[in-house]
Amino acid sequence: MEQGHPVATVLRFAEVASSTYYDRHKATHTDTCPKTRTPPKRGRPATEHSLTQIGQVVSNEQIKEWLMELVAGEEHSYGYVLLTECLRVEHHLVINKKKVYNLCKELDILHPQRRKKTHYPRRLARNHTIEKSNQLWQLDIKYGYVAGYEQFFYIADIIDVFDRSIVGYHIGASCDAKHVCEAVRAALRSRISPDQDKPIIRTDNGPQFVSKAFGELCEAEGLIHERIPPKTPNMNAYIESFHATLERDLLRKEIFQTFEEAYEAVHKYMDFYNNRRMHRSLGKRSPAAFMEWVKEHSSDIAKYKRAV
DSSP: OTTSOOHHHHHHHHTOOHHHHHHHHHHHHTSSOTTTOOOOOOSOOOOSEEEETTOOEEEHHHHHHHHHHHHHTGGGGOOHHHHHHHHHHHHOEEOOHHHHHHHHHHHTOSTTGGGOOOSSOOOBOOOOEEOSTTSEEEEEEEEEEETTTTEEEEEEEEEETTTOOEEEEEEESOOOHHHHHHHHHHHHHHHOOTTSOOOEEEEOSOTTTSSHHHHHHHHHHTOEEEEOOTTOGGGGHHHHHHHHHHIIIIITTOOBSSHHHHHHHHHHHHHHHHHTOOBGGGTSBOHHHHHHHHHHOGGGGGGGOEEO
């Protein structure tokens, strides 16, 4: 062909199908990077969610959290094939092993890297008697849904176990370790003075909380970071309860068409929750009102002590 012979003639003598030639020609000259000549990726693009057997949408971030719980528990020796089966059985997910492999690869929990070295040792949650604000904070991530874009948004929020205030939160289309760290730093600046003791931070085993960035934050700020054992959400009961309330009062009722609409609704709800929503456990006061009451009745707060 380089010498001017017709393509059809060359292909006939070479016994190469014309469809094969033109398919290779297109992949090499049209759809490739001009520098690397790398063939284009084939197949469907990766999805950001999976479905349960009843059609409920579950984000990849939630699936990653479930995977981290599995490898932190009795299933730590499982490969991605058995982890896939665990997700199908325990969470009724419709998911294939290829997607689980890709998620495990993102989390760096595939064999033999599962036993990777960590800079910051794991500290299991233990029982505490909470007698004042800023003694124990619980932190977790909640997922909302923007129907207009068919995408998830994320809320990483922190609750004070004693006064039930949401002391800080991040909301966005993504929620990485850096976003969680920024929310914790902002909460510390707004709630803790330089002469006060730092709170204990309690989380589950989500990838954001076992990250190097979060470990460095806790070390730099002098925070004690506790992680609950796998499959024990009751040990993070206060933030789990808040998320159930948020789901019931807002996320399940509203259908958001844009991210801006969702963010504004969550900001308004946080303001309502902290400043006006009454809690029976706080003597039918809002968190803000309860904190003011405590300042004036410090001798009467014994009944509000919490064993956590």
